[in-house]
Amino acid sequence: MIFFWAFVVGGLFCVIGQIMFDVFKLNPGIALTIFVITGAVLDGLGLYDPLIDFAGAGATVPITNFGNQLVHGAMQEAEQHGIIGVVTGIFEVTSAGISAAIIFGVIGAFLFKPKG
Amino acid sequence: MANKKKKNLPPAAQRYQEFQKHREIKRPLLKNCVKAFFVGGFICFIGQVISTMYIYFFNFTEQTAGNPTVATLIFITMFLTGFGVYDHIGQFAGAGSTIPVTGFGNSVISAAIEHRSEGLILGVGGNMFKLAGPVIVYGVFSAFVIALIKTILTQWGGL
Amino acid sequence: MKAFRLMLALGIICILISCSADNNKPNTQSGETEFKKITASDTSSQSISNQAKEKLKKREGITSIYAVNTDKKLVIAFEIKHHKRFQLASTRKDVHKQMEKAFPDYEAEVSTDKRIVLDLKELEKKVDKGKLSKKQLKKEMKQLVQLMKDKT
Incomplete structure (x- = not known):
């Protein structure tokens, strides 16, 4: 069941993205930024975690999860260290996506040659 | 903003833009x-x-x-x-x-x-990070603002 | 060409949907909560976890419950119907409160995580066979609780 809902919810996120591209003529960079900010806002309102419970990877794979995790890390640290934690804790949970992108980006640059 | 830009353009460019709008392939x-x-x-x-x-x-x-x-x-x-x-x-x-x-x-x-x-x-x-940079920059900044508001609300607002 | 690709995508989807529906059938068809009482009692009594299961059974929408207790701790894991998963966090909190109220002498830990459910199911089997000494049980429980608290 969770596989089905992961598919549907993840697909719906992409449809919203496609509408942003086609109807509002946004370029991908701006659309992605809006998505991340939306994710952060949704988590701020406490709506993103129930969505993850419901849809699993359908909510954790789209880029909105990036914003969600940033807020999560900040809040986790803030609970322990107060207001300073908001600054220091932001990358606490998120590191995986960015570090994986950097590591595999450099490896990819060694492995592959640019085309065209 | 877009209208202002249009008015500042020479008439030939304005006509071109109309033409372009007309011929644009509908997605x-x-x-x-x-x-x-x-x-x-x-x-x-x-x-x-x-x-x-x-x-x-x-x-x-x-x-x-x-x-x-x-x-x-x-x-x-x-x-x-x-x-x-x-x-x-x-x-x-x-x-x-x-x-x-x-x-x-x-x-x-x-x-x-x-x-x-x-x-x-x-x-x-x-x-x-030329393309992905803005995502990280504004993601981090918005997360900072939201977490700050939430922390203030929960710790001092007693929510 | 494009139409062919679209068809291919649609075909994959159909397969996926039918597969996932099939896998879930035994769980939803029965309509009742899946749990069994632990009967072995030579090492440590599991009557508390049995009571907890009875209590949870009355709750609506719970599909399976697993619980194990030592003389101080009570670990419960349960699964709920998929469309109720939006309220998963609040349900979990609610159950936790209910358990703490019902068994004030025990330190109650409640989880809905798939991994914890699997592990607890295994642990239940082991306890049921009576193979675990008290010390081993305590150690396993400690590991489980640690896994639950792990966040990142």
Whole structure:
């Protein structure tokens, strides 16, 4: 069941993205930024975690999860260290996506040659 | 803003813009949305399969399985990008391949590969986050603002 | 060509949907909560976890319950119907409160995580066979609780 809902919810996120591209003529960079900010806002309102419970990877794979995790890390640290934690804790949970992108980006640059 | 810009243009350019607007190919919205839905959904489905595997065969909980899942997806993206497959998927699926983290990974990795010829430090290192940079910058900043508001509300507002 | 690809995508989807529906059938068809009482009692009594299961059974929408207790701790894991997963966090909190109220002498830990459910199911089997000494049980429980608290 969770596989089905992961598919549907993840697909719906992409449809919203496609509408942003086609109807509002946004370029991908701006659309992605809006998505991340939306994710952060949704988590701020406490709506993103129930969505993850419901849809699993359908909510954790789209880029909105990036914003969600940033807020999560900040809040986790803030609970322990107060207001300073908001600054220091932001990358606490998120590191995986960015570090994986950097590591595999450099490896990819060694492995592959640019085309065209 | 757009109107102001238009008025400042010479009449020939204005006419051209009208003409261009007229001739612009209308994007088939519904078809694109369907494609984006299925490809994006499929990527999330694969993500779910990977994270379920991490939960069943390794010692990860639902919470902790998220990070290795993202890393695995980006690892797969590296090969798809390197062999030029991801470009094709992107052309076909539009937002379906951009919105999942694989799109984020693709933008970083393709920039790294493309700028390899400009040298490792300034080429790869400097251009890697050219496309993904704004996402990180505004993601971090908005997360900071939201977490700040929430912390203030919970700690001092007694909410 | 494009139409062919679209068809291919649609075909994959159909397969996926039918597969996932199939896998879930035994769980939803029965309509009742899946749990069994632990009968072995030579090492440590599991009557508390049995009571907890009875209590949870009355709750609506719970599909399976697993619980194990030592003389100080009570670990419960349960699964709920998928469309109720939006309220998963609040349900979990609610159950936790209910358990603490019902068994004030025990330190209650409640989880809905798939991994914990699987592990607890295994542990239940082991306890049921009576193979675990008290010390081993305590150690396993400690590991489980640690896994639950792990966040990143």
